[in-house]
Amino acid sequence: MTRKQRRLTIIGGSLGILALAAGLVLNAMRDSIVFFSTPTMVAEKHVLPGRRFRLGGLVQPGTLKRGDNLAVTFEVADGGAKLPVAYTGLLPDLFREGQGVVAEGALDATGVFRADTVLAKHDETYMPKDVADALKKQGHWKDDYGAKANGSAAQTAQGTPQGVKQ
Amino acid sequence: MIAEIGHYALVLALALALIQSTVPILGARLRDGALMNVARSTALAQLLFVALSFAALVMLHVTSDFSVVNVFENSHSLKPLIYKITGVWGNHEGSMLLWVSILALFGGLVAAFGNNLPISLRAHVLAVQAWIASAFYLFILMTSNPFLRIADPPIEGRDLNPVLQDIGLAVHPPMLYLGYVGFSISFSFAIAALIEGRIDAAWARWVRPWTLVAWIFLTLGIAMGSYWAYYELGWGGWWFWDPVENASLMPWLAGTALLHSALVMEKRNALKVWTILLSILTFSLSLLGTFLVRSGVLTSVHAFATDPTRGVFILLILCIFIGGGLTLYAWRASALKQGGLFAPISREGALVLNNLFLTTACATVFIGTLYPLALEVVTGDKISVGAPFFNLTFAPLFVPLMIAVPFGPMLAWKRGDLVAAAQRLLAAGVSALVAIAVLWAWTGGGSTLAPLAIGLAVFVIAGALSDLAERTGAFRTPLAVAARRARGLPRSTWGSAFAHAGVGVALIGIVCETTWNSEHIATMRPDDMAKVAGYDLRLDGLTQAQGPNFREMVAQFTVTLDGRHLAVMTPSKRNFTTRGSSTTEAALLTRGASQLYISLGELTGDGAIAVRIYHKPLVLLIWFGPVLMAFGGLLSLSDRRLRVGAPKPAKAMRGLQAAE
Numbered sequence: 001m002t003r004k005q006r007r008l009t010i011i012g013g014s015l016g017i018l019a020l021a022a023g024l025v026l027n028a029m030r031d032s033i034v035f036f037s038t039p040t041m042v043a044e045k046h047v048l049p050g051r052r053f054r055l056g057g058l059v060q061p062g063t064l065k066r067g068d069n070l071a072v073t074f075e076v077a078d079g080g081a082k083l084p085v086a087y088t089g090l091l092p093d094l095f096r097e098g099q100g101v102v103a104e105g106a107l108d109a110t111g112v113f114r115a116d117t118v119l120a121k122h123d124e125t126y127m128p129k130d131v132a133d134a135l136k137k138q139g140h141w142k143d144d145y146g147a148k149a150n151g152s153a154a155q156t157a158q159g160t161p162q163g164v165k166q
Numbered sequence: 167m168i169a170e171i172g173h174y175a176l177v178l179a180l181a182l183a184l185i186q187s188t189v190p191i192l193g194a195r196l197r198d199g200a201l202m203n204v205a206r207s208t209a210l211a212q213l214l215f216v217a218l219s220f221a222a223l224v225m226l227h228v229t230s231d232f233s234v235v236n237v238f239e240n241s242h243s244l245k246p247l248i249y250k251i252t253g254v255w256g257n258h259e260g261s262m263l264l265w266v267s268i269l270a271l272f273g274g275l276v277a278a279f280g281n282n283l284p285i286s287l288r289a290h291v292l293a294v295q296a297w298i299a300s301a302f303y304l305f306i307l308m309t310s311n312p313f314l315r316i317a318d319p320p321i322e323g324r325d326l327n328p329v330l331q332d333i334g335l336a337v338h339p340p341m342l343y344l345g346y347v348g349f350s351i352s353f354s355f356a357i358a359a360l361i362e363g364r365i366d367a368a369w370a371r372w373v374r375p376w377t378l379v380a381w382i383f384l385t386l387g388i389a390m391g392s393y394w395a396y397y398e399l400g401w402g403g404w405w406f407w408d409p410v411e412n413a414s415l416m417p418w419l420a421g422t423a424l425l426h427s428a429l430v431m432e433k434r435n436a437l438k439v440w441t442i443l444l445s446i447l448t449f450s451l452s453l454l455g456t457f458l459v460r461s462g463v464l465t466s467v468h469a470f471a472t473d474p475t476r477g478v479f480i481l482l483i484l485c486i487f488i489g490g491g492l493t494l495y496a497w498r499a500s501a502l503k504q505g506g507l508f509a510p511i512s513r514e515g516a517l518v519l520n521n522l523f524l525t526t527a528c529a530t531v532f533i534g535t536l537y538p539l540a541l542e543v544v545t546g547d548k549i550s551v552g553a554p555f556f557n558l559t560f561a562p563l564f565v566p567l568m569i570a571v572p573f574g575p576m577l578a579w580k581r582g583d584l585v586a587a588a589q590r591l592l593a594a595g596v597s598a599l600v601a602i603a604v605l606w607a608w609t610g611g612g613s614t615l616a617p618l619a620i621g622l623a624v625f626v627i628a629g630a631l632s633d634l635a636e637r638t639g640a641f642r643t644p645l646a647v648a649a650r651r652a653r654g655l656p657r658s659t660w661g662s663a664f665a666h667a668g669v670g671v672a673l674i675g676i677v678c679e680t681t682w683n684s685e686h687i688a689t690m691r692p693d694d695m696a697k698v699a700g701y702d703l704r705l706d707g708l709t710q711a712q713g714p715n716f717r718e719m720v721a722q723f724t725v726t727l728d729g730r731h732l733a734v735m736t737p738s739k740r741n742f743t744t745r746g747s748s749t750t751e752a753a754l755l756t757r758g759a760s761q762l763y764i765s766l767g768e769l770t771g772d773g774a775i776a777v778r779i780y781h782k783p784l785v786l787l788i789w790f791g792p793v794l795m796a797f798g799g800l801l802s803l804s805d806r807r808l809r810v811g812a813p814k815p816a817k818a819m820r821g822l823q824a825a826e
Contacts, residue, residue: 009510014522017563021526024559025533032554033538035547054550070687070767070776089687090401090767090776093739093748104550 034104040080042107049107055083055115061097076101076113087115169234172222173313176263179215179270180303182208186296190289194362202285205292206277212299213274220254220267223312227254233319236260236312242325242744244715252336253326258460258476259312261339265456266302268340268347272376273299276351283372290358291351298350301483309476325715325744334394341387342414346452348380349421353449356442357491360498370432370441375803377428377445381421382799388414389792400750400765402780404679404788407556412535413455419528420448423521430517434579436506437518439499444521446495450488451528457484463539512582516574523567530559568622568673571666572629575659576636590636594628609682616681619673626670630663661802665795672791675759678784689774699781701762702726703735708775716740718751721766721775725755737764737777759786 036054037047047053055076063075063084071088074097085103095101095118105115186208193201226234227250230243240257241250255264273295280288306312355373359365391414396404405411424444430437457463461477508514534551541547572594576587588595602621609617635641637659638651686698696703706722720738724731737753752765760783767776 003507006507006510010518013510013519017522017526021530021559021563024562025530028555028558029537032558033549033551035549054548066770070689090765090778093400093750 036102038078038080039076039083040078042083042113043081047107049109052104052106054102054104055085055113056100056102057083059095059097059099059101064097073112076103083113084111085113085115087118089118091118168222168225168229168231169313169315172219172226173311175215175219175222176303176307176313179212179219179266180300180307182212182215183296183299183303186212187293187300190293191361194286194289197286199285202289205289205296206280209270209273209277209292209295212296213270216263216267216270220263223260223263224251224254226313227251227260230323232321232323233315234312235314235316238316238320238323240326241323242715243322245326245331246714248333248336249326249331252333253330255339256326256330256335259306259310261343262302262306262310262460263312264340265343265347266299266306268343269295269299269302269350272348272351276376287355287358287362287369287372290361291354294354294357295350298354298487301486305476305479305483309479322744325742328716328740328742328745328747328749329398331749332394332398334390334398338387338391338394341383341390343387345380345382345384345387345421346414346417346455348376348383349417349445349449349452351376351380352424352445353491356445357494359442359502360494363498363501365438365442365502367432367435370428373445374425374428374432377421377424378799378803381418381425382796382803384414384418384421385792385796385799388418389789389796393789396785397752397754397763398749400752401778402683402685402752402763402765402782404785407534407551407553409535410459412531413458416528416531416535417448417451417455419524419531420444420451423524423528424448426517426520426524430506430514434506434508434514436504436508436514438502438505440521442499442502443495444525446488446491447525450484450491451532453484453487457481458535508579509581511577511584513574513577513579515582516570516577519570520567520574523563523570527560527563527567530563531556534559565622568626568669571626571669572633575630575633575662575666591629591632594625594632597628598622598625613681616677619677623670623673623677626673627667630667630670634660634663657805658802661798661800661805663798664801665798668791668794668796668798670791671787671794672789675784675787675789675791679782679788682783683785684781686779688777689770690777691774696777696779698762698779699783700727701732701781703762703764703779705775705777706734711738713740715744716742719766719769721764721777723753723764725762735762735764737766739766739768756786759784759790761785 034052034054036056037045038057039055042053042055057076057078060075060077060082063073065073067073069088070090071086072091073084073086075082075084077083085105087103087105102119103113103115104117104119105113108114186205189208190202190205193199193204223236226237227241228247230237230241230250232238232241236257236259240253240260245253253260255261273292276283276288276291276295280291283291352373355369355376359369388411391411392404395406396402424441427437427441427444431441457477457480461480463477506514534555538549538551541549572591573584573587576582576590577584598621601624602617605617605620634652634655637655638648640648640652643651684699686696688694688696690696690705692705692707694705696705702725704724704726706724709720709722711718711720718738718740720736723735723737725733725735733755735753735755738751739748740751741748750765752763755762760781763780763782765778767778769775
């Protein structure tokens with residue numbers, strides 16, 4: 001086998017594998033990526049039931065209700081709109097009313113967001129980046145919150161890793 | 167005083183690094199041995215000063231000197247000593263200091279043990295190391311100085327993030343950094359080779375042990391981090407395809423490819439240009455990992471830093487080194503002579519295939535990790551790319567790779583015989599088919615994929631064993647002869663067999679855990695029973711306890727199997743008063759390679775507690791596999807050929823001349 005043939009074989013092989021990978025990536029991109037929305041965006045865009053997305057916002061104080069067998073319901077709000085969320089399972093350690101939350105799941109036919117994953121990635125000075133950005137964009141950013149986050153020498157806000165998956 | 171000494175030592179280290187970046191290069195241009203040798207002494211002195219600086223920060227943390235911002239923010243006087251020490255790198259500034267310390271350590275090692283390198287190559291390598299070091303010293307001194315003081319010192323610190331108050335923090339980041347930063351050596355060697363415009367098999371022999379060391383540490387570091395996340399985060403996951411995890415996986419994939427291509431270069435003097443490119447890419451991915459983790463561009467379960475100036479600075483470093491490295495490569499690579507012809511079906515061909523799959527898999531991880539960031543910058547849409555994406559892309563690419571793994575060592579260099587290799591793998595293939603059939607029957611045809619995947623893993627393990635059997639002539643010759651041959655086999659052969667078997671072992675663990683894992687979530691009151699995977703668990707009661715810097719609620723479970731008392735498990739929920747945050751301490755019960763896993767949720771109003779119990783079959787194999795891989799790497803590292811004979815200057819000179 002000459003140098004040229006060898007090179008062609010190798011190039012052909014690599015192109016084949018790259019094509020395979022590209023195919024896999026495009027296929028996976030179509031099916032498995034999840035968009036992030038806030039309650040306001042959900043209200044404006046009329047998201048179809050069954051379409052998976054990530055919902056971010058603040059847990060509306062006073063709405064957290066615990067049912068039997070670890071079923072919980074609460075409302076996620078972003079200042080503009082509210083969306084009821086139903087979830088079954090353990091909530092993360094730092095899940096609290098009035099704090100930022102990100103939930104993943106889909107709307108059901110009655111307009112309730114059925115979450116199968118709830119993430120709370122924050123401590124007392126930090127809220128999930130997606131939520132903070134979305135709130136800022138809508139002008140509902142709480143000033144005291146920002147002051148706290150940038151306050152004094154505490155520049156590094158450390159998010160406590162917490163996740164709950166059903 | 168200690169803080170000022172630490173700060174000053176760091177500035178001196180920067181000054182030394184600047185000298186080391188320039189003088190040796192000048193020496194190499196002028197062919198002045200004395201100037202080139204400056205690299206050696208400055209590298210050692212730099213190590214000394216960085217070590218001093220690091221020791222100073224450790225000292226500050228140990229003595230709880232809250233007049234230093236870094237200590238105030240991340241420590242607490244009541245914290246146990248071990249966490250005071252590990253807390254040094256449990257924050258942004260400290261972990262960057264650890265990063266440069268390890269960089270200086272590797273530079274110092276090259277200086278100390280690189281006596282048999284050609285003097286100009288050593289000068290260039292150390293100079294490139296110093297460029298990297300200077301950039302990161304500047305970064306620390308300008309944006310992340312750990313030695314800053316507070317004007318009026320508080321009495322008590324803010325404590326370390328409770329999740330980090332764990333022995334995992336003592337091991338995981340240093341290991342990971344030894345891996346990340348270790349790849350800087352192969353990068354420096356690659357850049358040095360490009361500057362000098364020559365490269366040969368001897369070069370690969372020098373680079374391989376360094377790459378191997380970095381790879382071993384990175385393997386262990388990733389495995390350790392995964393196990394840490396598994397038991398600390400309290401929901402039993404061990405790999406989340408989180409960007410930060412991907413950031414460590416990408417250099418690992420590229421580094422694994424580099425190990426294999428350097429082998430081809432060392433043995434057959436082929437794939438030079440590709441090996442150089444991989445060296446550059448591997449370290450670039452390490453830098454990218456540092457950027458992703460340290461700049462806070464990610465919303466991630468590991469997010470530490472949130473200061474944008476730092477992000478821009480690291481991005482700049484990233485662009486300079488990756489851009490510079492690739493530009494130099496584009497400019498000089500054509501000057502490197504090609505060598506070593508081989509047929510597509512050959513050991514080289516198999517290693518090329520390995521490289522193709524590993525780098526492609528690495529590319530898919532890269533896309534999955536950076537695409538959301540890119541999309542957000544360009545369109546503003548926020549998306550999350552999670553496990554489904556990676557399962558659909560990464561996994562299919564690994565299947566053909568795993569099938570090819572046992573064939574590689576069976577093929578001869580230069581021109582191999584696929585049919586002969588397949589015949590020698592007959593036993594492995596048969597055992598894989600038997601495993602599939604047995605599992606299929608045993609699980610009653612539940613999942614199709616799982617038995618197939620385990621069959622693949624068995625094939626890889628049996629393939630590695632067949633390779634050893636072939637080489638020692640076991641089953642064909644008398645035992646004594648086989649044993650003698652086994653002793654005579656090069657350690658690297660044993661190493662690759664262990665490492666390949668480790669991949670199979672890890673795969674078995676992954677498949678078993680994901681397929682047959684059982685979960686039980688419920689609210690339980692004292693004396694309630696739960697049944698998981700045949701085990702009976704009884705909640706005996708809840709007690710409150712006081713730790714050094716936390717309060718905890720401990721639940722006690724009695725575990726019985728068929729009425730036989732097995733063990734008592736005590737998961738707990740800790741509340742850290744200083745930060746007002748809590749952590750879940752899962753309880754683990756190991757049965758063989760399987761584990762029972764209990765973590766607690768919150769108390770409900772009426773005295774019941776939410777409990778999550780998992781049974782994870784063969785889960786420990788997930789981490790035992792990487793340990794086996796690292797052990798294989800260690801064996802390979804101890805191979806004579808990497809210590810004796812290889813870097814003889816005389817031979818090197820011949821090699822270098824031949825390459826010109």
